[in-house]
Amino acid sequence: MEKFTNDRDKFLKQIIKELKAFPKDPNWEPLFQYLELPYFLTYGFAYNYSFNEELQQYRLLSREWNATYDNNRFDKGIYNLNRIAIVEKIVPDEEYDLSSSTNLANLKKVEIESIVLDGLICEMNSPKLSKPLIWNVDDEMNVALQNLVFSLRDLKKFIP
Template sequence: MERFSNSTEAYWNQIQKELLNGYDSKDFRFQYLEMGQLLSHGFSIAQTKRNSTQLIVKVWDAAYDNKRFSKRIFNLDRLAITDKKVELTGQELERINRLLNTKLDLTNWGGIVLDGLFCQFEINNKKMDWNVNEEINDNLTELVELLRSKVR
């Protein structure tokens, strides 16, 4: 039996759950999640310890689902999420490895975000959440920009 809901929060939570689903924290090296606060897009990227030469990318087709659920009744069991594996070049792998060995951290940015992003990066049981790039240090910004380029 399929689950339907008129709760935007339940919709948001299910999208997030499915984008992060399938990654055992003991197996992944890192994972990155990005979702538009206004449900404009969503994707996750993970790198596993078993195969560090590729990224596992899951992309939510927000335009498709938001059009399907225009009456605000969400089918939580049939979200349009696809996954693919993206091979890294030697240079990209070296760059990721270098960045993962630097300090990746949040900054003390004091701004207000009204309709930004929800971003989450997890590595070595350390989880960081932020809404705009100004909230993360230069090393994490460089890594996130590289990861975003692999989704397109």
């Protein structure tokens, strides 16, 4: 049965849930997962970077929300929570090189004193981090985190 709502927060939470819903594969050890979604719901994407010990190979999965399509479909403010337009792709190896950006122990948030009215929902999660890093503006990232996040944002142009 389809689930509908006119609650934008429920819609937002469902988008986040689906962007983070990467398939679990015991052969691939997760290294990190990154999510980015602006509060204005104009785009959304997530990446899952993992390693296969047996193949000695890295894999980068992308999940991208088709915000334009969904915002046109749900323009009356009634959201179908079962039919959110998410596309999953494997990013080809030749499109990225994260080797210089993946020292996860160096990823940190920087405390800033400001009020954010319309920022981003950003989350970096990894088994190597004690807890997920969650922030709303780029100024909250240290240099190591900025390098990794900016590299991931640049990849969006390669995803057809």
